[in-house]
Structures are given as C-alpha cells and as structure tokens.
Amino acid sequence: xxxxxxxxxxxxxxxxxxxxxxxxxxxxxxxxxxxxxxxxxxxxxxxxxxxxxxxxxxxxxxxxxxxxxxxxxxxxxxxxxxxxxxxxxxxxxxxxxxxxxxxxxxxxxxxxxxxxxxxxxxxxxxxxxxxxx
Numbered sequence: 001x002x003x004x005x006x007x008x009x010x011x012x013x014x015x016x017x018x019x020x021x022x023x024x025x026x027x028x029x030x031x032x033x034x035x036x037x038x039x040x041x042x043x044x045x046x047x048x049x050x051x052x053x054x055x056x057x058x059x060x061x062x063x064x065x066x067x068x069x070x071x072x073x074x075x076x077x078x079x080x081x082x083x084x085x086x087x088x089x090x091x092x093x094x095x096x097x098x099x100x101x102x103x104x105x106x107x108x109x110x111x112x113x114x115x116x117x118x119x120x121x122x123x124x125x126x127x128x129x130x131x132x133x
Contacts, residue, residue: 022039022040023036023047033047075106079108
C-alpha cells in the first residue's frame with residue numbers, strides 16, 4: 001500500500017494519541033519532519049496538517065529579533081564597514097536573513113553579489129593582463 005494522505009484523518013482516539021506520542025518523541029530527538037512522515041507512512045503535508053490540528057505545541061514559533069537602538073547601530077556600523085552578511089549575522093547571533101531583512105527596511109545601500117558575473121571576454125582580458133603585467 002502506498003503512502004497515504006488520509007491516514008491521519010481516519011485514526012481512532014487511541015491511535016491518534018499513539019501517533020502524537022511517537023511524533024513528539026521523534027521531534028524531541030531532532031528527527032526531521034520528512035523522516036517522521038515516512039516512518040508513519042504518510043505524506044509530509046499530511047503529517048504537518050495532523051500536527052497543526054492536534055499538537056500545535058510541537059511546531060516551534062519563529063524567532064523574532066528584538067531590534068533595539070543599539071542593535072540597529074551595530075548592524076549599520078558593520079554594514080558600512082563592509083562586513084559580509086553572514087559575518088554580521090554571526091557576530092550579532094542572528095540569521096543572515098534577519099540581517100538582510102532589517103538592512104532593507106532601514107534602507108541601507110544594496111550590496112553586489114559576491115559571485116561576479118564576468119563574461120568570457122572579461123575573463124580573457126583579465127588573464128591577458130595578468131600574463132603581460
């Protein structure tokens with residue numbers, strides 16, 4: 001029998017309680033949702049719906065950064081100093097996505113991609129200059 005999305009809907013109260021305890025134990029061990037779903041024989045979306053309905057406490061709330069004036073000053077200073085986004089995040093102990101989001105909301109100047117898009121001609125020209133120079 002294939003993986004079902006309806007198995008979580010048709011559970012008896014006892015089976016539902018047993019599934020909740022199994023899922024809770026696996027999440028406490030740090031096992032990923034997709035692995036738990038495969039072990040339960042259901043699609044990850046069905047497991048997610050089941051958890052939302054019966055055990056919403058298993059879903060960790062998103063962490064929010066408390067942007068105090070000091071933290072904003074630190075972010076701005078590091079940004080203008082040219083530090084990388086990941087380095088800023090590591091120093092401030094926040095995700096790089098939080099750094100990017102706040103920088104955009106503050107209107108800080110955009111950064112160019114660290115991965116340059118150099119065309120074939122530019123690469124040949126740079127190699128030629130290195131050989132000559």
